[in-house]
Amino acid sequence: MVKNASIDGEWTVVLPSKRRHGKRKTKPKVHEEEEEEEEEKPWKSDDLEIDPQRQARVKQKMENAIKKVESSKFYTTFLEQLKRPEVSDQFRHVLGAEAQLQMVMYGIGSIESYESPRFQLSIAILMKREFDWVGNIEVFDPVLSVTESSVLESLGCTVLSVNEQARREALKPTLFFMPHCEANLYNNLLQANWRMDRLSRIALFGNSFQMYEEQVTLEPQVIRATKRIIASRGFTSEFAIETVSDDYFPAFHDSSWHFFSPGLDSELPLLVSEGL
Numbered sequence: 001m002v003k004n005a006s007i008d009g010e011w012t013v014v015l016p017s018k019r020r021h022g023k024r025k026t027k028p029k030v031h032e033e034e035e036e037e038e039e040e041k042p043w044k045s046d047d048l049e050i051d052p053q054r055q056a057r058v059k060q061k062m063e064n065a066i067k068k069v070e071s072s073k074f075y076t077t078f079l080e081q082l083k084r085p086e087v088s089d090q091f092r093h094v095l096g097a098e099a100q101l102q103m104v105m106y107g108i109g110s111i112e113s114y115e116s117p118r119f120q121l122s123i124a125i126l127m128k129r130e131f132d133w134v135g136n137i138e139v140f141d142p143v144l145s146v147t148e149s150s151v152l153e154s155l156g157c158t159v160l161s162v163n164e165q166a167r168r169e170a171l172k173p174t175l176f177f178m179p180h181c182e183a184n185l186y187n188n189l190l191q192a193n194w195r196m197d198r199l200s201r202i203a204l205f206g207n208s209f210q211m212y213e214e215q216v217t218l219e220p221q222v223i224r225a226t227k228r229i230i231a232s233r234g235f236t237s238e239f240a241i242e243t244v245s246d247d248y249f250p251a252f253h254d255s256s257w258h259f260f261s262p263g264l265d266s267e268l269p270l271l272v273s274e275g276l
């Protein structure tokens with residue numbers, strides 16, 4: 001992903017391409033699928049020790065972000081959407097007979113350096129506080145420092161020490177919270193779960209799959225990075241997030257909830273030509 005420092009110092013998907021209602025319209029950046037090189041491996045942050053002063057500052061920033069989000073029109077609208085039957089029925093379907101969805105968060109970014117990751121994390125934490133069907137939150141991003149990880153733990157999250165490359169198998173109902181990740185991570189997640197029973201146990205928050213489909217090109221690396229995203233479109237229900245105000249646009253633009261219901265394993269497209 002590129003960091004668009006010229007605009008606001010925040011992570012952004014790519015540089016603005018068009019204007020839409022006066023706001024930035026962005027295009028998801030893809031990253032070539034590198035199945036051979038993407039091993040799951042233990043992860044160590046670059047910093048070795050927690051810095052107590054930085055820790056206190058990051059904690060304060062997070063508390064401020066949670067308060068700001070909680071009292072925003074954006075959050076009210078976000079909750080209203082989750083409570084609408086068309087969306088809540090999807091979550092109920094993912095839950096099945098289980099009481100809780102565990103949350104796995106990939107690609108949150110640096111909560112010390114940027115506001116968007118703080119707003120995104122705030123939403124996840126507020127969801128857990130609001131709904132008893134949201135279980136533990138596990139987090140992984142290779143950019144997280146030991147200090148940031150300690151703040152995440154103090155907020156009740158578990159920081160993973162293995163880079164799963166987003167290939168977690170949904171053996172139980174799981175909410176994957178993957179705000180503004182690169183296409184290859186969504187692709188990896190789908191590939192690891194390319195079976196009806198697993199796909200139906202997934203609720204995914206991330207870049208709009210519809211947008212990937214609209215913007216796909218014939219470049220081989222784009223096709224490789226998005227092929228399962230595109231192949232899943234036929235059995236994906238997608239609900240777009242409303243950013244509501246400019247304050248929340250950088251953190252939530254072009255994001256959607258996604259639910260998968262392929263019906264039968266035999267309806268899943270066979271994707272055998274990995275070398276495409």
Ligand SMILES: C[S@@+](CC[C@H](N)C(=O)[O-])C[C@H]1O[C@@H](n2cnc3c(N)ncnc32)[C@H](O)[C@@H]1O
Nearest residue numbers: 001011106107108109116140141143165179180
């Ligand atoms: C474009 S940034 C998005 C950051 C933040 N969510 C935002 O919207 O500003 C993509 C993030 O994915 C993270 N990432 C890359 N590979 C990852 C992996 N294997 N597992 C989890 N996160 C990963 C990067 O470190 C980066 O923070």
